[in-house]
Amino acid sequence: SNPLIQLSVRLAGLYVLAIYLAMVFWTVRDAQQRTENQLLPYLAGLMVVVLNIFGLFLYLIVRPKETLGEAYERQLAEESLLAEAEQRVVCPTCKERVQEEFILCPTCRTRLKRVCPNCGKLIRPEWNICPFCAKDFDERDWTVHPGGKVEGERARS
DSSP: OOHHHHHHHHHHHHHHHHHHHHHHHHHHHHHHHHOSOSSHHHHHHHHHHHHTHHHHHHHHHHSOSSOHHHHHHHHHHHHHHHHHHHHOEEOTTTOOEEOTTOSBOTTTOOBOOEEOTTTOOEEOTTOSBOTTTOOBOOTTTOEEOTTSOEEOOOOOO
8 A cells, every 4th residue: 555566566567568569569560561461460469469478479480581671682682693693604615704795715715706807896606697787707707616616717808
């Protein structure tokens, strides 16, 4: 019946209630960030209301590992890595990575590109026509061996 004890008990009760409501609110918000389903966050919150701290622990065990934002970022990173891997150019002979604009492989000296004798642009050695100027090449203009080696390229005119 001491007023100080009554006040302490009420404050402790309010504190416990605030923690309880914060657990429910946090659970609902966290579940909303982890699923596109509109009902599941409220069911998770109801689980915490009914089971209290055990419901929170159960939610922490079964919740998705990443938020929707984290999943989206991971997906973008994976797509970026795949796109980068697809853009990598390798030498057909030694399989070393080379840059797109290289004419020769610096490792094995395989010809990767050739110069069109008509327009001077770089083209692939296996092409029989220049896609830039439509010059058709005779087989006597150059010979392409397996592995991309080219012999007999005419000088530019």
